[in-house]
Amino acid sequence: EIAIGVKKEVDFAAWYTNVLIKADMLDYYSVSGCYILKPWSYSIWEQIQEWFNARIKEMGVENAYFPMFVSSKVLEREKDHIEGFSPEVAWVTRAGQSDLEEPIAIRPTSETAMYPYYAKWIKSYRDLPLKLNQWNSVVRWEFKNPQPFLRTREFLWQEGHTAHLTKHEADQEVLEILDLYRRVYEDLLAVPVITGIKSEKEKFAGGLYTTTIEGFIPTSGRGIQAATSHCLGQNFSRPEMFNIVVEDPNDPTGQGKTYVWQNSWGLSTRTIGVMVMVHGDNQGLVLPPRVASLQVVIVPCGVTAKFTDEDRKRINDACLDLEKTLKKSGVRAKADLRDGYTPGYKFNDWEQKGVPLRLELGPNDLSRSQTLSVRRDTGVKAPLPLGELETAVPKLLETIQSDMYTRAKDTYFSRLKAVTKWEDVVPTLDAKCIVVMPWCEVEKCEDDIKERSARGSEQTDERAPSAGAKSLAIPFDQSRWPAIEPGKTKCPACGHDAKRWTMFGRSY
Numbered sequence: 123e124i125a126i127g128v129k130k131e132v133d134f135a136a137w138y139t140n141v142l143i144k145a146d147m148l149d150y151y152s153v154s155g156c157y158i159l160k161p162w163s164y165s166i167w168e169q170i171q172e173w174f175n176a177r178i179k180e181m182g183v184e185n186a187y188f189p190m191f192v193s194s195k196v197l198e199r200e201k202d203h204i205e206g207f208s209p210e211v212a213w214v215t216r217a218g219q220s221d222l223e224e225p226i227a228i229r230p231t232s233e234t235a236m237y238p239y240y241a242k243w244i245k246s247y248r249d250l251p252l253k254l255n256q257w258n259s260v261v262r263w264e265f266k267n268p269q270p271f272l273r274t275r276e277f278l279w280q281e282g283h284t285a286h287l288t289k290h291e292a293d294q295e296v297l298e299i300l301d302l303y304r305r306v307y308e309d310l311l312a313v314p315v316i317t318g319i320k321s322e323k324e325k326f327a328g329g330l331y332t333t334t335i336e337g338f339i340p341t342s343g344r345g346i347q348a349a350t351s352h353c354l355g356q357n358f359s360r361p362e363m364f365n366i367v368v369e370d371p372n373d374p375t376g377q378g379k380t381y382v383w384q385n386s387w388g389l390s391t392r393t394i395g396v397m398v399m400v401h402g403d404n405q406g407l408v409l410p411p412r413v414a415s416l417q418v419v420i421v422p423c424g425v426t427a428k429f430t431d432e433d434r435k436r437i438n439d440a441c442l443d444l445e446k447t448l449k450k451s452g453v454r455a456k457a458d459l460r461d462g463y464t465p466g467y468k469f470n471d472w473e474q475k476g477v478p479l480r481l482e483l484g485p486n487d488l489s490r491s492q493t494l495s496v497r498r499d500t501g502v503k504a505p506l507p508l509g510e511l512e513t514a515v516p517k518l519l520e521t522i523q524s525d526m527y528t529r530a531k532d533t534y535f536s537r538l539k540a541v542t543k544w545e546d547v548v549p550t551l552d553a554k555c556i557v558v559m560p561w562c563e564v565e566k567c568e569d570d571i572k573e574r575s576a577r578g579s580e581q582t583d584e585r586a587p588s589a590g591a592k593s594l595a596i597p598f599d600q601s602r603w604p605a606i607e608p609g610k611t612k613c614p615a616c617g618h619d620a621k622r623w624t625m626f627g628r629s630y
């Protein structure tokens with residue numbers, strides 16, 4: 123039976139929320155747009171945190187904590203930084219019965235909370251580089267319909283904010299962090315991403331450039347910005363902004379000053395939503411073993427009513443032995459000895475929760491001193507000799523991890539369509555694919571593409587118009603597509619000279 127009650131390809135939005143509820147990942151909360159992260163999903167965030175935290179510390183980044191409150195005069199420090207964002211800023215206006223003198227913003231991101239203090243603390247080039255990170259939550263009072271993990275009014279993330287003496291140093295770190303983000307998705311979550319740079323229109327307006335990892339959700343055919351690493355340039359350190367300036371040791375006169383070069387980078391619990399959408403199926407969640415809080419569940423089988431109590435005990439003890447053996451070899455395993463539930467019920471329960479591997483153990487298995495393994499990702503069953511579990515199970519988990527990644531990567535790449543003729547754009551988007559175009563990189567052209575690619579815009583029939591395509595990224599790796607011949611290859615949208623292959627698509 124369809125455990126989730128609705129098929130993924132039939133009603134994706136309903137499937138998504140059903141999976142999250144049935145897998146006990148979250149619960150709805152009394153404030154709309156907010157969700158409770160239950161242990162089954164929070165443990166995934168903890169795995170990501172542990173992995174990422176260790177690696178940024180190796181880079182010399184230190185964790186700190188700034189207050190969540192930002193005074194209005196500080197937040198509005200630079201009009202154009204927050205223009206466009208201000209409708210989503212949440213404000214504290216009252217405490218108890220009394221109104222506050224000045225409303226206080228709840229941080230939507232921490233640049234304006236942190237950088238006045240960067241200016242205070244950075245007095246000499248010897249104070250550089252300053253590399254601080256925060257694990258916190260931010261609030262953005264979005265009005266578009268919320269989606270758990272993907273668009274919520276409060277979300278958990280990390281936000282790194284660094285200051286450097288030179289652009290070169292900042293440029294290097296931007297890419298180093300971006301590669302860590304790529305690895306969080308590809309190595310931990312088995313989710314493929316494409317690294318690249320954002321167009322001028324799509325970048326963080328307050329920065330110099332934005333690098334990004336772009337995910338892809340095959341079921342909806344939409345791209346999704348999976349994490350970003352911005353170089354802010356000197357935009358936030360210049361005098362009109364936070365005036366973060368040091369003497370320049372590289373200046374031959376010895377009198378020179380330089381504004382510091384800054385980066386900021388963020389990865390959020392959106393990671394979890396992407397992982398659910400990419401790997402989940404009609405039985406529910408499918409967890410990559412690397413981040414599964416439970417990697418192996420052991421279920422006693424074949425124990426029927428006619429069995430004596432000591433038979434039942436013999437099987438249960440054997441399951442407990444398996445659990446102990448696996449735990450000793452570093453596998454997160456658990457024997458499900460719950461009374462009153464049939465094996466079938468337990469199978470369904472753990473399949474919905476996405477546990478990567480099930481080991482069934484019945485009297486026949488015991489007599490052959492083997493256990494029947496069942497993979498969650500493919501359903502493939504294979505007997506494993508009890509004596510070889512310490513090596514066979516970790517190996518099988520690694521195989522599951524890499525197979526999940528390979529399958530997702532093959533799907534992603536099969537949906538990247540090189541398009542050189544405008545008439546192929548909308549059909550490609552409608553086929554739930556991403557358009558990769560030799561693009562001119564002119565912002566006006568980008569606006570046109572978005573407008574002209576909104577389905578139902580050019581055709582006469584007013585079918586439900588769907589959002590146009592926006593540029594997702596200019597991939598760093600251009601070698602996947604035929605070389606663009608400067609002055610020869612033309613942009614399919616406007617006919618100007620194309621510069622680089624660029625991904626366009628509908629997106630979250």
Ligand SMILES: O=C1CCCN[C@@H]1CCCn1cnc2cc(F)c(Cl)cc2c1=O
Pocket residue numbers: 197203204207208210211230231232233262280281282326328350352386387388389
């Ligand atoms: O994306 C990241 C990584 C982590 C640190 N921050 C940057 C830029 C954040 C842009 N951004 C994003 N959303 C915002 C919402 C707001 F209400 C206000 Cl006032 C500002 C912003 C805003 O600057």
Ligand SMILES: [Mg+2]
Pocket residue numbers: 262
């Ligand atoms: Mg936003």
